[in-house]
Amino acid sequence: MKVYLDNAATTPLDPQVLEEMMPYFTTHFGNPNSIHEYGRKTRSAIEKSRKIVAQILNASTAEIFFTSCGTESNNMILKQAVTSLGVKRIISSPTEHHCVLHSVKTLEKQGVAVDWLEVNEFGEVNIAMLENLLAQPNSPTTLVSLMHANNEIGTMIDLDAVALLCKKHHSYFHSDTVQTIAHKEIDLQKTPIDFISGSAHKFHGPKGIGFVFIRNGVTLQPFMDGGAQERNMRAGTENVASIIGLCKAMEIWQANKENQQLYLRELKDYMIALVKEKVPTALFNGQITAQSLDHVLSISLPANTKTDLLLFNLDIAGICASGASACASGSLGASHVMEAIKAPIDRRTVRFSFSKNTTKEEIDLAVDALRKMV
Numbered sequence: 001m002k003v004y005l006d007n008a009a010t011t012p013l014d015p016q017v018l019e020e021m022m023p024y025f026t027t028h029f030g031n032p033n034s035i036h037e038y039g040r041k042t043r044s045a046i047e048k049s050r051k052i053v054a055q056i057l058n059a060s061t062a063e064i065f066f067t068s069c070g071t072e073s074n075n076m077i078l079k080q081a082v083t084s085l086g087v088k089r090i091i092s093s094p095t096e097h098h099c100v101l102h103s104v105k106t107l108e109k110q111g112v113a114v115d116w117l118e119v120n121e122f123g124e125v126n127i128a129m130l131e132n133l134l135a136q137p138n139s140p141t142t143l144v145s146l147m148h149a150n151n152e153i154g155t156m157i158d159l160d161a162v163a164l165l166c167k168k169h170h171s172y173f174h175s176d177t178v179q180t181i182a183h184k185e186i187d188l189q190k191t192p193i194d195f196i197s198g199s200a201h202k203f204h205g206p207k208g209i210g211f212v213f214i215r216n217g218v219t220l221q222p223f224m225d226g227g228a229q230e231r232n233m234r235a236g237t238e239n240v241a242s243i244i245g246l247c248k249a250m251e252i253w254q255a256n257k258e259n260q261q262l263y264l265r266e267l268k269d270y271m272i273a274l275v276k277e278k279v280p281t282a283l284f285n286g287q288i289t290a291q292s293l294d295h296v297l298s299i300s301l302p303a304n305t306k307t308d309l310l311l312f313n314l315d316i317a318g319i320c321a322s323g324a325s326a327c328a329s330g331s332l333g334a335s336h337v338m339e340a341i342k343a344p345i346d347r348r349t350v351r352f353s354f355s356k357n358t359t360k361e362e363i364d365l366a367v368d369a370l371r372k373m374v
């Protein structure tokens with residue numbers, strides 16, 4: 001039996017999503033940019049999806065642009081904010097996903113000033129430091145980029161509070177919301193944020209499709225040159241079936257969100273209690289309170305010959321988990337997030353992440369495998 005506890009890396013496609021997508025691989029194959037009936041059919045399906053995605057986020061349809069993934073969305077926002085909005089300074093944190101971290105470092109090499117906020121041992125960013133930086137006299141045009149929830153340790157920021165702070169100081173605010181779209185409620189009328197990003201494969205949609213939200217009135221130049229797709233913002237023939245799938249996955253979440261959130265929190269609390277009981281030497285990384293991601297739990301164990309090969313040993317036991325983020329899990333050594341929160345170097349870390357398909361029995365098996373290693 002395989003136990004899949006790596007849902008922050010990616011989630012299985014919901015069968016209802018696949019069903020909704022299928023006709024767009026076969027019958028409705030038209031290029032949405034064609035003027036004939038085949039094209040009109042797929043065009044209207046895309047625009048219907050955009051409307052639904054916008055409604056779920058309480059945004060307007062003109063503010064949603066489909067992209068190929070979360071990585072593209074974050075690159076687009078950060079890089080185009082510099083070229084199109086005259087951003088001269090970026091304030092970010094060392095625990096961002098690599099697609100933000102590396103984009104900011106690229107921009108830094110190109111002459112953009114960068115301030116990295118301090119984070120504490122829970123991965124919480126120093127908001128007082130942010131306020132001080134924003135309040136500096138003669139501040140240059142600034143973009144703040146802080147992820148809504150950390151994909152490795154589940155720590156979250158208070159999106160509303162940071163958005164209000166940025167607004168107060170006339171700075172742009174981008175948040176990488178890849179781990180919170182279709183996990184946590186986001187109301188873009190209520191939260192005065194300029195940019196967010198999403199990726200369907202994190203919420204039971206297909207891989208290779210994402211979106212950006214760009215607030216009305218903020219104008220970015222296109223990231224890629226090419227055709228006029230996505231109202232000139234994202235050239236390239238639209239990934240029609242995947243857009244349909246992204247929308248369906250969000251709709252399914254929207255219809256079940258209260259129950260799903262409660263269930264995921266129940267699983268997280270269950271695993272925390274079980275680990276405390278069966279593996280008392282284990283520690284939890286990041287914030288584990290109700291304010292943290294419900295579906296992510298990062299655990300560290302004392303180093304020994306078995307935990308040195310923690311992920312491999314879990315894999316042999318049939319448990320699929322990650323060391324850090326999936327993209328970094330093949331690499332040796334602590335992740336940049338673990339380094340930033342100054343996690344002890346004599347411990348080994350594993351991230352378990354749940355989905356609506358996860359059961360308590362699977363968690364029992366995972367904790368039993370951990371117990372055998374310490």
Ligand code: PLP
Nearest residue numbers: 069070071097151176178179199
């Ligand atoms: N941002 C965060 C917080 C993530 O967890 C991920 C995926 O691991 C990404 C961005 C990148 O998303 P994608 O896989 O769609 O490029």
